[in-house]
Amino acid sequence: MKYAIETNGLTRAHGSTRALDGVTVQIAANTITGLLGRNGAGKTTFMSLATAQDRPTGGTVEVFGRPPFEHAAVLEQLCFIRDNQRYPDDYRLKHALRAARIFYPNWDQNLADELVSLFRIPEKTVVKKFSRGQFSALGIVLGLASRAPITFFDEPYLGLDATARGYFYDVLLSDYQKHPRTIVISTHLIDEMDRLLERVVILDQGRVVRDADVEDLRGAAHQVTGRAAAVKEYLAERTVLSQQRVGGLATAVVDGAIGAEDRAAAEMADLDLSAVSLQQLVAAYGFDAEASIHQDETPARETTLVASEGANS
16 A cells, blocks of 8 residues: 555654654555544644644654655645635735646646635635635635645635535545545544545544544444443443533443444443444544543533543543
8 A cells, every 4th residue: 555644653842742742644645534633632733744844853754755844846746725824915816826826736727717616715805804714715726726646634614604615525525536636634524524534543632542444433432321320330341432421311432333242231221322423433532531530529510521441440
């Protein structure tokens, strides 16, 4: 398998804070990969390092087998659309498109024109006066029309309404199928983009907690709901990813697919079992392990969140 991006122990520290902490991943060429996790998990930092917009304090990153730093042949194959992309103060749409046409060797002006019309991006307004949605739409146009071998989108949908987001997903998938390339997307709208993603890397506090094909993650965890005492007993000897308690009721996300033994135990205890979505799984990994270890001491109206090995850890 050919890898577009490979990191080994990739670390980026800011003083005593590690935005990335020993990240080792391999992102296959010609795939759509979701970079998932809570705010501050390290997603943008990872993309900045992979595109040579920042330097690591430890470990390595290679793009198509070469470090991206100060390698023009590597950099011209990359497109990074940030959620806070900056443009010169006097830039209008035509200026942004003209610069992109010069910068990206595979630029497709016909696709750019189609997308400008589809998203109704104004031509006379300076970019700095764009609405949040118009600003995001411009980034989508640049990212897709660049046809770069590796394209990074950092939460590209901010400010877009549901219709515009649907346009983005449809065009991205259609153009990717016609022109396969490596696309890495940071997103919080996981359920919406589930159909696009082939693989996901889940980050939490700068570390990789899961790196797997999306199909392998479907049904990789399950949820149990019922009386708090019964849920606690069910969780014994099981790996708990997250847990919530409200009054006498509790809900937990448990690692592993639902098996016959799980169904039998749940039926005996009058508990409900269900599969979790990818969005729920990512949320479970993002919970603070120290959030509520002493769950039995939590007042009835509070919500308890944990991430631990077993119910008693």
